[in-house]
Amino acid sequence: MGTNFVARIIPTKKRKSELCELLNQEDFYTIQEEVNKTFGHFKLDYDGNPIGGEVHLGKRSGGWKFLWNPNIYIVRHGHSEWTYNENGSRSGRWITEPNTAFYLYPLTKEGIKSFIDREDVVIYDEYGKKQDKEEFFDEAINWVTWQGREAWDSKSYTEWERNKNPNWKVYHCTGEYIDLLKSEGFEMISEDNSDFYSDGLRFATSTEFS
Numbered sequence: 001m002g003t004n005f006v007a008r009i010i011p012t013k014k015r016k017s018e019l020c021e022l023l024n025q026e027d028f029y030t031i032q033e034e035v036n037k038t039f040g041h042f043k044l045d046y047d048g049n050p051i052g053g054e055v056h057l058g059k060r061s062g063g064w065k066f067l068w069n070p071n072i073y074i075v076r077h078g079h080s081e082w083t084y085n086e087n088g089s090r091s092g093r094w095i096t097e098p099n100t101a102f103y104l105y106p107l108t109k110e111g112i113k114s115f116i117d118r119e120d121v122v123i124y125d126e127y128g129k130k131q132d133k134e135e136f137f138d139e140a141i142n143w144v145t146w147q148g149r150e151a152w153d154s155k156s157y158t159e160w161e162r163n164k165n166p167n168w169k170v171y172h173c174t175g176e177y178i179d180l181l182k183s184e185g186f187e188m189i190s191e192d193n194s195d196f197y198s199d200g201l202r203f204a205t206s207t208e209f210s
């Protein structure tokens with residue numbers, strides 16, 4: 001059990017005006033699509049530009065250090081290459097280029113603090129309760145002890161389990177996102193590849209939080 005926290009990005013006055021204009025139109029598909037872009041989960045469009053209005057920040061769980069969501073997004077690159085035939089037709093293929101990483105905020109205390117202190121950002125917990133920014137940030141970065149002991153991360157928890165049971169099985173996390181994090185220079189702290197540290201903060205290697 002734990003509590004997730006999200007940052008909701010308030011739409012600009014221009015964006016609010018555009019949404020109001022949509023209400024006067026009969027293209028309900030476009031209305032739904034644009035509202036979802038503005039108030040749905042944060043994501044990037046096909047060109048790597050930010051869209052969406054809700055950012056998952058992380059999770060607070062009893063017994064564990066606060067787990068931040070790195071919010072690094074894979075930006076895929078490529079281009080079409082065309083071949084022109086004698087009859088005037090053409091055929092093409094997609095040339096994949098190296099992916100790059102988009103950082104919503106630097107993975108540092110200062111970087112996260114600067115993001116949540118933005119005037120257009122409001123913090124909520126998963127139950128819809130608005131959070132005081134200072135209190136949330138201070139509690140999150142200091143959520144490192146639990147009932148008189150150091151709170152767990154994946155490494156310390158695995159060691160604790162193995163002290164009880166030497167045959168404790170570790171499930172390895174793999175995938176494109178972990179490969180991206182490693183290519184960006186982040187080192188996993190445990191053999192299961194489930195978390196890493198940056199500027200003393202614990203980050204997840206998955207964007208899926210329960």
